[in-house]
Amino acid sequence: MTNTIEQVLQQSAAVILGKPHALRLALTCILARGHLLIEDLPGVGKTTLAHTLAKVLGLEFNRIQFTSDLLPADILGTSIYENSGQFRFHPGPIFSQVVLADEINRAMPKSQSALLEAMEEGQVTIEGTTRPLPQPFFVLATQNPLDQIGTYPLPESQLDRFLMRIELGYPDPQAERALLQQQDRREVLQALQAVANGEMLQQWQQEASKVHLAEPMLDYIQSILLYSRQHPSLLTGLSPRAGLALIHAAKAWALLRQRDHVIPEDVKAVLAAVAGHRLFMQHNSQDTPAIIIDELLHLPIN
Amino acid sequence: MPSLGQRISAAQGSLLLACTLVIMPFFIHLPIWIGIVSLGFILWRALYDFGYHTLPNKWLRLLLVFLSLAGIIVQYKTPLGRQPGASMVIMLMCLKLLELHDSRDERVVLYLGFFIVAVGFLFNQSLWMGLYLVTVTFILSLSLMLLSHQAAREINSFTLIRPHARRLGRMSLQALPIILLLFVFFPRLSSPLWGLPQDAYSASTGLSDSMSPGDINQLSQNHNVAFRAQFEAAPPPANQLYWRAAVLNRYDGWQWLPAHPRHVPLDSRTLVPLSPVLNYSIMMEPQPRNWLFVLDRAMGQPSFGTLDSLDQLRAPESIKQTTRYRLQAVLQYRDTSTPPDKTDLLLPSNTAPRAVTLAHEWRAQSHRTSDIVNRALAYFRDEKFYYTLQPPLLFDDPVDEFLFETRKGYCEHYASAFTVLMRAAGIPARVVIGYQGGEYNTVDNYFVVRQSDAHAWSEVWYPQRGWQRVDPTAVIPLNRVERNPVQLRLRPTAQQQAQQSFLQKWTSSSRFYLDALNYRWKRWVIGYNQKRQASLYDDFRWDRLGPNSLSILMLVLFSLAVAAILIPWSSLRRPPRDPVNKLYRRFCQKMARLGIPCQAWEGAEEYAQRILHQRPELARPVRRITWLYQHLRYARLSNQHNLLELEDLVNNL
Numbered sequence: 001m002t003n004t005i006e007q008v009l010q011q012s013a014a015v016i017l018g019k020p021h022a023l024r025l026a027l028t029c030i031l032a033r034g035h036l037l038i039e040d041l042p043g044v045g046k047t048t049l050a051h052t053l054a055k056v057l058g059l060e061f062n063r064i065q066f067t068s069d070l071l072p073a074d075i076l077g078t079s080i081y082e083n084s085g086q087f088r089f090h091p092g093p094i095f096s097q098v099v100l101a102d103e104i105n106r107a108m109p110k111s112q113s114a115l116l117e118a119m120e121e122g123q124v125t126i127e128g129t130t131r132p133l134p135q136p137f138f139v140l141a142t143q144n145p146l147d148q149i150g151t152y153p154l155p156e157s158q159l160d161r162f163l164m165r166i167e168l169g170y171p172d173p174q175a176e177r178a179l180l181q182q183q184d185r186r187e188v189l190q191a192l193q194a195v196a197n198g199e200m201l202q203q204w205q206q207e208a209s210k211v212h213l214a215e216p217m218l219d220y221i222q223s224i225l226l227y228s229r230q231h232p233s234l235l236t237g238l239s240p241r242a243g244l245a246l247i248h249a250a251k252a253w254a255l256l257r258q259r260d261h262v263i264p265e266d267v268k269a270v271l272a273a274v275a276g277h278r279l280f281m282q283h284n285s286q287d288t289p290a291i292i293i294d295e296l297l298h299l300p301i302n
Numbered sequence: 303m304p305s306l307g308q309r310i311s312a313a314q315g316s317l318l319l320a321c322t323l324v325i326m327p328f329f330i331h332l333p334i335w336i337g338i339v340s341l342g343f344i345l346w347r348a349l350y351d352f353g354y355h356t357l358p359n360k361w362l363r364l365l366l367v368f369l370s371l372a373g374i375i376v377q378y379k380t381p382l383g384r385q386p387g388a389s390m391v392i393m394l395m396c397l398k399l400l401e402l403h404d405s406r407d408e409r410v411v412l413y414l415g416f417f418i419v420a421v422g423f424l425f426n427q428s429l430w431m432g433l434y435l436v437t438v439t440f441i442l443s444l445s446l447m448l449l450s451h452q453a454a455r456e457i458n459s460f461t462l463i464r465p466h467a468r469r470l471g472r473m474s475l476q477a478l479p480i481i482l483l484l485f486v487f488f489p490r491l492s493s494p495l496w497g498l499p500q501d502a503y504s505a506s507t508g509l510s511d512s513m514s515p516g517d518i519n520q521l522s523q524n525h526n527v528a529f530r531a532q533f534e535a536a537p538p539p540a541n542q543l544y545w546r547a548a549v550l551n552r553y554d555g556w557q558w559l560p561a562h563p564r565h566v567p568l569d570s571r572t573l574v575p576l577s578p579v580l581n582y583s584i585m586m587e588p589q590p591r592n593w594l595f596v597l598d599r600a601m602g603q604p605s606f607g608t609l610d611s612l613d614q615l616r617a618p619e620s621i622k623q624t625t626r627y628r629l630q631a632v633l634q635y636r637d638t639s640t641p642p643d644k645t646d647l648l649l650p651s652n653t654a655p656r657a658v659t660l661a662h663e664w665r666a667q668s669h670r671t672s673d674i675v676n677r678a679l680a681y682f683r684d685e686k687f688y689y690t691l692q693p694p695l696l697f698d699d700p701v702d703e704f705l706f707e708t709r710k711g712y713c714e715h716y717a718s719a720f721t722v723l724m725r726a727a728g729i730p731a732r733v734v735i736g737y738q739g740g741e742y743n744t745v746d747n748y749f750v751v752r753q754s755d756a757h758a759w760s761e762v763w764y765p766q767r768g769w770q771r772v773d774p775t776a777v778i779p780l781n782r783v784e785r786n787p788v789q790l791r792l793r794p795t796a797q798q799q800a801q802q803s804f805l806q807k808w809t810s811s812s813r814f815y816l817d818a819l820n821y822r823w824k825r826w827v828i829g830y831n832q833k834r835q836a837s838l839y840d841d842f843r844w845d846r847l848g849p850n851s852l853s854i855l856m857l858v859l860f861s862l863a864v865a866a867i868l869i870p871w872s873s874l875r876r877p878p879r880d881p882v883n884k885l886y887r888r889f890c891q892k893m894a895r896l897g898i899p900c901q902a903w904e905g906a907e908e909y910a911q912r913i914l915h916q917r918p919e920l921a922r923p924v925r926r927i928t929w930l931y932q933h934l935r936y937a938r939l940s941n942q943h944n945l946l947e948l949e950d951l952v953n954n955l
Contacts, residue, residue, distance in 0.1 A: 214936045216880075261937035264905035300902030302883075 005204065005256060007195045008056050015052045015188050016045060018175020024256060025166050025273050026053060026140075030201065031208045031252035034163020034245070035119050035139040037104075037154075037277065042144060044168045047100060048185055050140040054098035057201055058194030060134065062096035064115075066107035068150060072114035076124045089126070094118050097134050097198060101141040105151045112154060115139070116161050136201050156280055163245050164270070165277035204255065211251035212261040219302050220264055221246055224271070227299055228279065233287040235280040242278045249274045264301045271296060310351045312459040316445035317408060318348050321399060323438045324415045325392050331425040333377055336389045339370065343396035357400050367397055388421050408449050415442045429823035444470050490835050509547055509756055511591070513714050513735055514557035515693070515700045522691050522712075524753035527587050528737060529595055530821055532748035534581040540739040542633055544598035544759065544771060545751060549612040551732035553725075555650040556700065558718065558733045562645075563610035573599060576634040583628040585825060592617040595736060595751075597631035598771060604629045611640050623831075624824045638768035642730030646763065649725050654701040657719070661726030671764050674727050678720055679777045685709065687716075689775065689783040713738075713775040717758035720774040730763035734771070745811075746818035881945060882934040889927055889952045906931050920955075927951050 005027075012023050026049060029036045038046045047063070054061035064075055077092030093099065094115070101115055118124050119139050123132045141162070143154065159165065171179060182188070221243055229237025238246075247262075249270040254262045272293045279289040321344050329337040343366075349355040358366065370393040371381070378386040395414040402408055419435050419442070447466045448454040454462045509521070531545075550558035579601055586594060594607045594615040603609075606627035607617045617625070649658070664677045688710040696703045701722045704715045711719075717733050724731035738757035740749035759773040890900035890909075898916055900909050910928040914921055930948040933939040 212936070212938050214938075216935055259937075261933070263907065263932050263936050265907050268905065298903040301905060 004196055004200065009256075011056045011192060011195055012052045015185065015192065016049055017179045018171035019045070019049075019168060022166050022168055023049070024253075025164060025270065028249055028252040028256055028270060029164045029273075030057070030136070030138050031204050031255060032163060032248040033136070033205050033209075034248065035141070035161065037159065037162040037165040038140065038142045038168060039145055039165055040142070040168045041146065044170060045185075046140075046142045046168060047102065048189070049168070050098065050100040051189055052192065053138075053140075055189060055192045056195050057098075058197040059097035059136070059138075059201070061098045061100070062093040063100040063102060064093045065102050066104050066111065068106055068108065070107040070111045072111050073126075075111060075114050076118065076126050079127055089129075089131075091131070094124060095131075095134060097136055097138065099137075099139045101139060103144055104141040105143045105153045107152065109152050109155075112152065112158070115141075116158055119161055134198075136198055136205065156277075159277040160239070160241065162277065163249060164273040166273050208252040208255045209248070211254050211259070213247060213251065214261065216302060217250075217262050217264070217267070220299075221250075221267060223299055223302070224267070224275075224296050227296060228275070228292070231292060231295075233282055233285040234292065235282050238275060238278055242275060245274050245278075246270065268297055309353070309457065311457050312454040312462050313408075313445070313448040313451070314351045314455075315460070316441065316448050316463070317399075317411065318344060318351070320415055320438070320442045320445045321396065321411065323441060324418050325396065327422050327426065327431065327434065328388065328392055328418075332385060332389050332392075335373070336377075336393065339373075340392050340396040343393075343399055347399040347402075363397065363400055366400075367394070370394075370397065384424055388418070388424070391421065392418060405449060409446070412442055412446050412449070427828050429820050429827075432823070432827075440470065440474070443474075485830070486835075486838070490831055509591075509593070509735055511548060512557050512559050513550055513718070513733060513758060515696050515704075515711075515715060515718070521753045521756040526753050527817075528589075528751050528753050528755070529587055530585045530743075530748050530750050531597070531740065532583050532585075532746075534583075537742065537747075537749065538580065538633060540742060540749070541776075543739055543749065544734075544757070544773070545595045545737040545740075546598045546600070546613055546734055547593050547595050547736035548614055549732055549734050549761070551645050553649060553653075553718075553722070555653045558721075561612055561732065563612050563614065573601060573632065573639065574636040575601065575632040576636060577632055580631045580633070581628070582631060583626060585821065585829070586621050586625045586627075588623055589621050592620050594621070594625075594627065596629055597633075598734075598736070599632060599635055599637065601630040601632050624829045626825065626829055636767050637770075638766075640769070642763045646730035646732055647725050647728070649722065654699055654705075654722055654726070656702045657705050657722055658726040660705075661723045664723075665727045671729050671762065674724070674729060675762055675772055678723050679772070679774060682716065682720070682774050683777045683779065687711075687778055687782065689713075689716075689778045714758045716774040716778075717760050720772065721760045724760070724762055732761050734759055734761055738773075743814045743818055743821070745814045746821060748818075748821065750817055750821075880935070882931060882948065885945075885948050885952050886927075886931045886935075889931075889955065892952070892955050923951050923955055927955075 009020075009023065009027065012027075013020055016023050026036055030053065038049070040046060050063075051061060053059075064070075073092065075092050075094050077090050077095065079087040079089045082088050104112060104115070114124075118133060119137075122135075122137055123130055125131075144151075170176070179185075224246070225238045225240075225243050228234060231237065246267060250262045250266040253266045253270050254260075257266065259266075275296065276289050276293060279292050281287060281289065322341070325337060325340050325344075346355065346357070350357050371390065374386050374389045374393070375381055377389070380386060381390065391414060395411055395418065398407065398411050398414070402411070416439065419439055422431065422435050444463070444467055447470060448462065451462065451466070453459055454466070529545075531543075549561045551561040552559040580597065582597060584595060592607075594604070594617050596604070596609070596613065596615045598613075600609055600613050600615065604615055604627055606625065607615045609615050615629070660681075661674075664674050668674060668677075686709055689712070690710045691712060693704075693711045693715060694708045696708065700715070701719050704711050705719050705723075714735075721731045721733050735756070735758045737751045737755045738759075739755055740751040742749055757775075759771060759775070761769045762772050764770055886906070893900060893909075893913055896917065898913050904912070906928045910924050913924050917924075927948065930944055930951070934944055934948065
């Protein structure tokens with residue numbers, strides 16, 4: 001099993017050049033049954049990342065391009081009157097194991113919230129009928145931080161729905177050179193072979209939830225939560241849900257590291273991705289979330 | 303067959319064990335049937351717990367209670383007193399085991415158990431009993447703890463005993479300072495509780511207040527300690543130690559009876575010391591008489607009791623508890639202050655006619671007291687007199703039969719015959735009984751004097767020197783002393799000591815150690831009474847402190863008390879140190895000495911990488927230590943073996 005996970009990472013790394021940490025975090029997010037928000041500039045490989053992961057893990061993949069005129073029905077699906085004289089439900093693109101919600105902040109809040117609700121509940125209710133989403137279900141949303149005109153940035157409270165938020169950033173020169181030299185990414189993607197499948201992924205998710213979390217680790221995580229709550233620059237500290245998210249993510253990270261127990265390093269590795277989008281600064285504060293994260297990373301391990 | 307733990311719970315087991323141990327000492331002190339019946343009740347309960355038998359119903363229980371009480375009353379004729387009371391509470395506790403309905407009943411049994419432990423001290427206050435009862439108290443408390451732990455009430459809960467015992471041990475240690483404080487400072491009764499019952503010492507024997515042939519050699523097999531004596535300076539040799547108990551000067555032809563002390567004011571006694579005065583203290587064991595023993599002869603004022611004109615020291619009442627007193631003594635003296643009266647010369651008519659004839663012969667040859675005394679001693683030495691612990695029985699006239707026929711006797715025979723001879727020769731003489739010698743404890747430097755050291759000797763009036771001690775037994779040559787294994791053991795000569803095997807030396811020295819331990823227990827624990835408590839306060843010279851220093855002392859004590867109230871205990875408490883963490887901290891300290899200190903925020907793995915970056919040669923131990931630390935602390939691995947390996951690696955780094 002661990003070998004297969006290693007293979008997933010290796011295969012993906014062959015496509016996503018120079019982003020091993022981001023890749024690992026993305027995979028961690030899937031293993032922890034969470035959803036991922038990627039906030040970055042266009043053209044750094046967000047779509048490729050989503051595509052690659054779906055392909056390597058052997059999952060169905062759908063992409064929804066969010067636009068200002070996107071309606072909830074365009075995401076969830078709709079019933080259409082057919083020749084047979086009956087309404088038949090046409091499932092929307094959300095009915096897929098991996099969904100890439102591209103530029104989520106360009107759609108209006110109503111559509112955003114249709115997606116977020118589906119993410120949260122793992123099912124959709126359309127015209128009074130509740131339909132389960134496929135399992136495993138993983139949403140990878142992207143958000144462009146630069147476009148400010150005509151966008152609806154996700155409210156801070158909604159960001160909580162995502163287990164992690166990561167930034168990809170530019171690749172380092174070496175990786176970028178390789179990327180420039182090589183053939184088209186799409187062809188590489190086409191050539192990619194699935195290493196796992198949905199069932200295996202679900203098994204791994206099971207496995208991740210069973211990773212042992214010892215008492216001292218709980219102390220450590222609680223000290224992080226407590227510190228954030230007492231920090232003068234923060235509007236509110238990390239919520240209990242943030243604490244749970246931290247635990248789930250750390251467990252999945254430990255599994256990726258082929259360990260059956262969580263160590264402080266696992267928490268530190270996922271802390272920025274898990275906590276970064278849950279820290280809300282005081283308006284007059286000089287600090288940034290990055291500074292707070294750095295302080296959290298330097299809390300003493302008991 | 304299932305093991306014990308699979309049949310009964312830890313709580314049940316400990317309750318049964320505690321009850322059994324509680325009643326054990328009473329097999330010695332109470333009639334045997336009470337112990338056996340009580341044990342029977344416990345056994346009944348055990349059979350029920352094991353599922354072999356049912357418990358008696360209400361009527362049968364009631365019948366058992368009545369039968370037990372009736373048995374006790376038949377035995378003692380009264381329900382009152384120490385022994386009937388102890389019997390009753392023991393039997394009722396064991397009967398209570400047959401009706402345990404809820405945890406309250408179980409607690410009643412245990413509380414009774416604690417009470418019976420205290421009752422045990424009324425019977426025996428030795429160190430060994432103390433140690434035993436402390437153990438029993440521990441088991442009773444453990445039982446109480448287990449009974450209040452729900453999980454310990456289920457079968458297969460014997461594993462819970464160990465953690466509870468550890469916890470109880472910790473609690474007991476925490477209570478120790480309080481125990482000591484209470485022991486030292488708690489107000490004492492002037493006489494201890496165990497002095498109250500009237501039958502406390504009926505079984506113990508000692509010197510009787512009269513002397514007839516065979517009285518003292520009854521004691522020769524009795525090795526109970528009579529008293530212990532400690533000298534302030536170097537002790538005199540044991541053969542010079544004559545411990546005076548009573549003077550007997552009235553002879554009725556068969557036995558010697560105590561003298562009536564005359565009222566001679568103590569100041570007018572003129573005992574002229576001819577040798578250095580010895581200071582010593584005596585620790586008396588309890589005994590039925592009010593006699594106290596003094597080293598022959600006494601000087602000065604005793605710290606306890608009163609000395610009469612015959613140098614007999616008497617306590618106000620019988621000695622109910624170990625009693626310590628101090629006195630001075632002189633071994634050589636001149637004592638002319640209490641001249642003899644006619645009782646000291648009196649012989650019943652027709653007593654020992656042959657002895658009287660012999661004495662008259664001696665008298666005819668010389669009028670000097672010392673000549674006659676020497677003549678008599680020479681007679682004992684030169685004729686075939688034997689010293690034996692099993693003398694032949696004497697019938698009509700003990701003195702004549704002993705002097706001229708059997709010639710085998712114990713000290714009382716010699717003392718009696720010698721005194722009769724002296725009186726017949728017109729020399730005032732009397733018998734003194736007491737103890738001779740003692741066993742020197744080299745561990746704690748004191749003499750142990752046992753009942754088997756009981757002795758009788760004579761005192762003779764010399765016109766110039768006054769009353770002088772003469773011990774006719776001492777002149778019997780060694781080859782005519784019938785060796786008795788007991789005597790041999792008690793008084794080895796130097797030559798014998800040299801010949802003793804290692805084992806003998808070891809046993810005798812361990813005996814000394816045990817006795818020294820017991821002596822200290824008696825002196826410092828049992829003998830710690832109101833008087834000593836008071837003297838403890840007096841010893842601390844409060845008056846030496848001026849008012850200033852006294853007020854400073856009070857201020858310090860007061861602020862300590864305030865601090866104890868204000869500082870919450872939780873703030874003084876440190877988080878419990880996890881052994882794994884402790885070892886890892888030690889590892890970090892060692893690394894810090896190499897210039898790579900661990901940062902507080904650093905995980906073990908990050909730290910290990912940093913160390914290996916700087917000191918790659920440490921790769922093996924550091925990797926293993928990190929692995930072990932992580933697995934012991936964060937994984938489900940809690941293997942003692944791995945902990946030991948971690949300790950080993952860290953220590954050898």
